[in-house]
Amino acid sequence: MTNLPKLTDARLTLEDRVAVLTLDRHDVRNALTGTHLIDDIIATTEWVNQCQEVSVLVITGAGSAFSAGGNIRDMAERTGDFAGDVAECAERYRRGIQRIPLAMQGVEVPVIAAVNGPAIGAGFDLANMADIRMASDRAKFGETFLNLGIIPGDGGAWFMQRQIGYQRAFELTLTGRVVEAAEAQELGIAMDVVPADELMPATLKLARRMAEQPPKATRLTKRLMKTAQRMELKDFLDLCACFQGMCHNEPEHLEAVNGMLAAMARK
Template sequence: MSGSTIQDIALRESRLTIANGIAEFSHQRPKARNAISTDLIEDYGELIDRIHADRSILGLIITGSGGSFCAGGDIGSMRDRQACTDPDIIGADFVRRRLDRAHRMLKQLRELDVPVIAAVDGPAYGAGFGLALQADFILASERASFCLSFARIGAVPDWGTAYTLPRIVGMARAKELVLTARRVDAKEALALGIALSVHPTDELSAQAHAMARRLAAGPREAFGLAKRMLNSSFETEYATLAALEGTAQAVCLSSDYHQRAVARFMQGEPSLYDWDHPANAE
C-alpha cells in the first residue's frame, strides 16, 4: 500500500481524497441532495482516469454529503428542459445521448480493478439508487433509504437499474420495487441483499474504510478479473466464461503478487491476504 501522504482534491461537484491506498469520492452538492448533474458525471470520469493511472489506489469508496447519498436526477433541470425552446435540448435524442454518456461512465466504474464500496447515508433515490448498485458492495447507515422513484415522474428506471437490480433481488421483487416506486429502508435493504451491512450513522465511514483497507491487501489483478467474470456471469454461456477463466488465470499466475504469495507459503510465512486473520498480512 502507499504511504501516508494525503491527496485532497476539489472537483466540480465532488471531493476526492486519497490516503493509504484508498480513494474516497464524495458528492458535494448537499443543498440539492447530491442530485446528478453533468458536472458530477465529469467528476466521475476524472476519478476513473486517476484510478486507472495510479496503481497505488487499491480501493474506492463512494459517498455523499449533508446526510444524502444521491437524490438521482435533478428535477429542476427537467423542468428547465420542458421550458426550453432549443430543439436540440427538447428532442428525445438529447435524453438518449445524455444517458449513453452516463452509461459509458458506469461501465468503466463497474469494471474498475479495485473493489468499489458505496457508503450510503440518507436517500439513494432514482438514478442515485442505480449508481449505488454499480458498486461491488453497499454499506448503509441506519437512516439510509432506497427508492426507484422513476414512476413518480412518469419515467422508467435508468442508470443500469434494470440490469443490476433483478440480479440482486430477483425479477418479481425488482418489478415490485419499480412499479410501486416505494421507499425501502436500511433494514429491508439488508434483508433483500441490496445492502451488505447496516451501521450506525456515525460509524458508517469508519466501517467503509475498514473494509476497503482489508480488501486493499488483496491482489489487484485477480480482483479486477474476478469482478469482470462475475459481472457477466448471468448472461454468458459456460464455454465463454471457461475461456475467460483460463485467460484470466494465466494473467494472475504470471503476476508478481502470485509469485510473492507462493514464496511466502513455501517458507511458512503468513499469507499476503488473509481476510480471516488480517493482522497476519503485511
Template sequence: MSFLTTERDGAILTLTMNQPETRNALTGNTAVDEFVQACEAIRRDTSVRAVIITGTGPVFSSGGNVKDMQRFFGDTLSPEVIREEYRNGIQRIPKALYNLDVPTICAINGPAIGAGLDLTCMCDIRIASENATFAESFVKVGIVPGDGGAWLLPRAVGMSKAAEMAFTGEALNAQQALACGLVSRVVPAEALMAEARTLAAKIAVNPGGVLRMTKRLLREGQNSTLESLLEMSAGYQAIAHKTADHEEAVRAFMEKRAPKFS
C-alpha cells in the same frame, strides 16, 4: 465547486459527492464528467486497490435533479435530442463505474433515490447507514429508469423485488434493503465510514492485479456462459501464476508470515 472530493489513504481512494445543497443530484451539474474522469484516473493508477463512494450531508443522492427536468417541457427539445442527452450524459456513469475493474464499496449515508439508488448498484459492495432509504422512484415523476437501473437493480435484488420497487416507486428502509440483499450490512450512522474503511483495508491488503482480474471475472460471469468464463479464468490464472505477488504469497504461506506485495 467540484461535485466530487477525493481522499487518498494508501491504496484506498474515497470519492465523496459534495453538493448537499442539491441533495447530491447527478444531473444539472458536472457530476457525470467528474465520475467518468475519476474512474479513468483510477483505472490508470494500478496502486489503487479499493474505492469508497459516499455522500456529504443527510442524503446520499437524490438522483436526477427534478427542477432541471422542467426544461424538457414544451416543444423546445425533441425526443431525439433528449435521447442523445441521456446517451452522452448520465448513461456515461454506469459505463464508467460499473465497468471499473477496481473493487468498489458504496457507503450509503442517507436516502438513495432514483439514479442515486442505481448508482449504489453500480458498486460491488453496499453498506448502509441506519439513516439510508432506497427508492427506484422514476415512475413517481412519470419517467423510466434512464440510467441503466432496469439492468442494474434486478442483478442486485432479483427480478421480483426489482419489479416491485420499480412499479410502485416506494422506498425501502435500511433493514428492508438488508433483507432483500440490496446491501450487505447496516451500521449506525456514526460508524458508516469507519466500517467502509475497515472493509476497504481488508480488500486493499491483497494483490492489486489479482483484485482487478477477480472483479472482471465476477462481472463477466453475470453475462457469459460457464464455458466462456472458464476459458477467461484459465487465461487470467496463467497470468496470475507468473506474477511476483503470487510467488510472494506462496512463500509467505510456507514461511508462516504475512506477505509483502509489490
C-alpha cells in the same frame, strides 16, 4: 505521490490503496444532473483504471444524502438535461447520465457504495452499480422514476434485478416506494447496515481488507466476477486458465505464497 484528477463537485482521496470519492453537492442533495458530478464520476473511474496504486474505490455522499438522482426543478422547467424534443432529450441522456453505468461497469477494482443517507432514483441506481453497498441506518432507497412519470433512464432496470431478482426489482420499480435501511438489507440491496457514525469506519475496514490482497490478482478477479455473468461455463473456464497463468507468473504471487509459508512456520 499519485496525482489525483481535478474534480469540481466531488472530493477524492487516496490512502492505503483505497480511493474515496465523496459527492460534494449537499446544497442539491448530491443530485447527479444539473451539477458536475457526472463528469467527476467519469473522471474518477478512468483514473482508477489507470492508477495501479488503487485497489478499491469507495463512493459516498457529503451531507445528509447519498444522492437525490435527477434535479426535479430542472425536470419541472424542462431545462438542463431535460430540455428539448424527443431526439434532443435522448441524446442528452446518452451523452450525460448514461455514461455513468458504462463507466461503473468497467471499473477494474472493487467498488463499495457507502450509502450515508437517501439514495433516490438515479442515486439508488448509482449505489446498485457498486459491487457492495454498506448502508447507514439513515439510508433510504427508492426507484422512484414512475412517481415522476418517467422510466429509469440510467440503466436502473438492468442493475437492480441482477442484485435482488426480477420479482422484487419489479415491485420496487413499479410502485416507486422508498424502503428504509433495514428492509434494504433484508432485500439484499444493502449488505450491512450500521449506525451513521460507524458507516465510514466499517466501510474502510472492509475496503482495506480487500486492498491488502495482491493488486493485480484482485483486478483480474473483479474481471472474472463481471465476465461470469455473461459467459458460458466452458468459455469462462478457458478465461480462468489464461488469467491463472498470468497470476502464476506475477511476482506478487510468489510474495503471497512465501508470506503464507512464513505464517504457517510461526504457528
